[in-house]
Amino acid sequence: MNKVSLRKLKKLDKQYFAKWWRDKDLIALTSGNFEPISDKQVEKYFFNILNDKKAFHFMIIVNDEVIGHISLSKKRGLWYETQVIIGEKAFWSKGYGTEAIKLIINKARRLNIPKIYLEVRPDNIRAIKAYTKSGFFLKVKKYYPKNKNLPETTRMELPINHYITGNKSKFKIVKTF
Helix, strand or coil: CCCEEEEECCHHHHHHHHHHCCCHHHHHHCCCCCCCCCHHHHHHHHHHHHCCCCEEEEEEEECCEEEEEEEEEECCCCEEEEEEEECCHHHCCCCHHHHHHHHHHHHHHHCCCCEEEEEECCCCHHHHHHHHHCCCEEEEEEECCCCCCCCEEEEEEEEHHHCCCCCCCCCEECCCC
């Protein structure tokens, strides 16, 4: 496997989000909202992410190529939520999502973040497999009856103090926050 790293989000990364937020395969695996998104909406959503002070956003890089996005957002109490997207399909099912998750978990440990969770579509088996390999465990089903695009998710959790890192890591975070 090639080297995986994370770097802080930059203004120029809007191009990737514009592409990924319009990709029907990605939408089917994530929000399920197939409504067309305008350039103005992309601009607004992207700059909200870029300027979010309660979250850490990184681009996932493999050999100097941007392949996805990962975030860690402060939620209630001691909880942080992570979200991961491997936007470039050529990099799907190759373990890069799992490695990016491990990098963000290690960063969370260094920041003394005690608990991370995520929500995933129950039928997104590839993502659930990556999360499980990274140490997350299935917790509960969450229902959102008013959300026609995403009425059900599976919540997965990871208490950071239970996560053990390996000694032989070929992965690193660059330009840390």
